[in-house]
Amino acid sequence: MKDAVHSDEMEDLKNLIDEAPQSPGVYLFKGKKGEYIYIGKAKNIKNRLKGHLNQYRIDPKEKKIFDESSKIEWIITKSDYEAFVLENELIKQYKPKYNVRLKSGSGYPMLVITDDEYPTVVISRKFGEIEGEYFGPFLPARTARAMKDLIHKLFRLRTCDPLPKRDIVCFDYHLGLCSAPCVNKISKKDYNFDVKAAKAFLSGDVKKFIYRLYDRLEEYKNKLNFEKASVVRDQILAMENLISKQEVLGLPVNEADIFYFSGKDVYLIVVRGSRIVGKEFIQIKQEGIQDFEISVISNYYIRGNFIPEVVISNRKFSDHKNLKRWLSEKKGSDVRLLFDIPDEIKGFIDRNIGSVDLSDLKEIFKRTFGFDLPERIEGFDISTLFGDFTVGSAVVWENGKMNKREYRRFKIKTVDGIDDYASLRELLFRRFRKYKEMDNPPRLVLIDGGKGHLKQGEIVRDALGIKNLRIFSLAKKEEILYTDDGKSVYLYNYQPLLKLFTTIRDEAHRFALSYNRKLRERDTLKELLDKIEGVGKKRKEILYRTYKTVDRIAQASVEELKKLGIPEKVAQNIKKYLSV
Missing domain, CATH: 3.30.420.340 (UvrC, RNAse H endonuclease domain)
Structure with missing residues (x-):
């Protein structure tokens, strides 16, 4: 009986394909409960659906699509580019079961120098969600936190967000992580200079800016301000170290994302400031049916990842013109799409990813x-x-x-x-x-x-x-x-x-x-929390599992802490103790 029912459903799907228009657009396979099974685009919807049908008996994934679908719908567009854009929007919204899906649920972390009166550096996984200048992404993801900490240490951008009003400096000032603009320990002019230095460091474009740092170093020495001079000296050493690496790893592209396809595996190599700053194996939840390469690339940028000046793939694919146009419109400027990996990067791939069979x-x-x-x-x-x-x-x-x-x-x-x-x-x-x-x-x-x-x-x-x-x-x-x-x-x-x-x-x-x-961070955190009145063993565990670090607990509001079941008085004790 079940086979007969399935046979009837298959016949219905075949009839729908016969009725499909020979126009550009998007087609949608949907299940019995209205869920989206697969979404595709085509210059000719009818021909593309017939292509799926022809693969039904020889491709296990195509068979699963038809077996789990009860109807096919389509949306006609004016052009194949409109179909490309609409397909990406629908995939982003509905996350169909058999379309290419990357395993990570969000974009890779980037650092943002904010557009505030006294800018700071924050981490974001979605380009454009915070007003400011973006740098990255950072691969592997844990390096974003390490780089943020380095920016505070080198350039002493404020660690509090938002900028508080205080009468005395916080502990981070004494640790040399913040220049304390909240209590006017630094002039706005000097603070903005540090912001520009941090941006130069993050972008890798330090050669011009380093001379300004030398001038500043001499200025502080002449004024016998040796404490500030030591900070500038550390900044210069960090930038000189960056320059030495650039000389060795200088690449013919300044800013690029490189997608390297090896069989069913996908690797991302990130180039910023003419140097390789990260590589990552992109884990795929679902490989998809067709257009694998273009689907991986578009899926990556749909998540809010930064779009660079150049995108490179080692495999050429159809519809690359539509991808180039789509990336350029999302970025707001022209994006070059290339299929020839520079020799210097090929060498890096051979050493670090390897194409050894x-x-x-x-x-x-x-x-x-x-x-x-x-x-x-x-x-x-x-x-x-x-x-x-x-x-x-x-x-x-x-x-x-x-x-x-x-x-x-x-x-x-x-x-x-x-x-x-x-x-x-x-x-x-x-x-x-x-x-x-x-x-x-x-x-x-x-x-x-x-x-x-x-x-x-x-x-x-x-x-x-x-x-x-x-x-x-x-x-x-x-x-x-x-x-x-x-x-x-x-x-x-x-x-x-x-x-x-x-x-x-x-x-x-x-x-x-x-x-x-x-374990060390957890032990240190618990030792600190032991000193706060009202925080016992259970509440320490809750705070650790939720926030992991002292900084994150300090940034949580009283209302957020109350949602964890912590009484208001205890939450106020936590805030008071950690804000000292």
């Missing part, structure tokens, strides 16, 4: 180590701060890329003080024990460290009686890989292997370090 990696791996490249490799590292907050990480490389959903982190429970080997043994014991319960456990693990770390892995493996598990370790700097059968492999002689193992090692290190830092 997995079959090539398998071949060199087997030739070097005498066994097949496993589908899964796990990497381990330990992070501690002078014996406190000791943690471990387990990261997973699987079928050619890191699988973040499989990462695990561990608090080390049985080791007091600094004992890297004992901490590693606990970490590996807890993780290897899980292997015995798996149907298909990893056949290879990589430990961050040298021969001594490798030995700890062998001790744990043998104690648990685990068979068919190989253990490697990778020492930093020299990049020598040690194996459990006595080999020492100098990885610089094997570039595909160097990329594989350093990627796993560095990710294990990053993941362990981030967990260690998180």
